[in-house]
Amino acid sequence: MRGLIRTTLPWLLAVTLGAGFAVPGTTASHPPSAPIRHSLRAGQTWRLDLPDEARFDASALLLLPDGALLTVNDKVPGVYRIEFGPENGTTRVVVLPDAFTLRQLAPLVAEKPRGHFDFEGLARDEAGRLLVCEEGRRWILRLDPRTKTVERLPIDWAPVAKWFSADPNASFEGLAVGGGKLYVANERSVGRIIVVDLATLKISDDFQVSPIGRAAHDIHYTDLCWFGGELWVLCRESRCVLRVNPSTHAVLAEFDYAKIETAPANRYAHPYPFGFVEGLAVDADNIWLAVDNNGFPRVADRNDRRPTLWRCPRPDRKNSIAPAP
Secondary structure (H helix, E strand, O other): OHHHHHHHHHHHHHHHHOOOOOOOOOOOOOOOOOOEEEEOOOOEEEEOOOOOOOOOOEOOOEEOOOOOEEEOEOOOOOOEEEEEOOOOOEEEEEEOOOOOOHHHHHHHHOOOOOOOOOEEEEEEOOOOOEEEEEOOOOEEEEEEOOOOEEEEOOOOOHHHHHHOOOOOOOOEEEEEEEOOEEEEEEOOOOOEEEEEEOOOOEEEEEEOOOOOOOOOOOOOEEEEEEEOOEEEEEEOOOOEEEEEOOOOOOEEEEEEOHHHHOOOOOOEOOOOOOOOEEEEEEOOOEEEEEEOOOOOOEOOEOOOOOOEEEEEEOOOOOOOOOOOO
16 A cells, blocks of 8 residues: 555646656756647658568657668667658668677677567767667667677666666667767656766766656656757657756756647557657757557558658747658
8 A cells, every 4th residue: 555655646746736746856857937838740741661561660760960760670679761752651661781780789698688679769979879778688789880899888777776667668768869978768667867978887867857737657758869959858658748958957848749649540549548659859840759559550540550750840940841851
């Protein structure tokens, strides 16, 4: 009973006060003035196709400086480039060569050989190296494109282990790199953002941010993005994106996408109360969102089990409708 009270109390407070909650001992989530709220709309919609029509669970997004859009599949290792087709709404997903292949990962498998590789977050550091998080093993892996070698970053997670769940599917879900820091999203059962100093590989901070007025039992962080010197946080259960000051942890703005995901043409047939968006990328004009639909079909077309990608013009920018890729 005592454990039940501890679990439900933050949720009850959120309902009563109409504000987002924070786990005791966390840093402040919101500035003195409430963040600006925006509603997103889908400027364009694509379904993601694999050449062999295999199941593809798109679990991250990364926008490269040259405009290329990358993602990962949480069922098999690798990094994929999203190629936009000549027809509106068509794309194909193409695996990158020599990017987190089974051959490159083989030297690491002996450490924890059980289970498949569950790639989730995807980021790129200032040196152009790609980083992914492996959820089941709680690994951060880094690929050097020059040597085509993969290393596991030797990060000691002991200072933040109290936030970790015993469920291997409630682990690391998103990554972002900025200002010499690596930001790691601990998805749930206690949503937490962990900050690692990339120079020392030491944990320098951890915090929680949450939407205001969302009576969610947990935060469900499913991706992170660094853009414009700020941290962008994807909150799956609340169906919104937060723009966060990385120094003060203040939530500067909220971008709600619930109407997009629940629209009749986009909604997936699944039994869960939360959303399925697990990919986030941000640029000067757009917020990009990708759905990991876990193989469920769309309600509007029960034969269509492809993930969805949305380009959402940023409502906080004037004339923010960018041309199609």
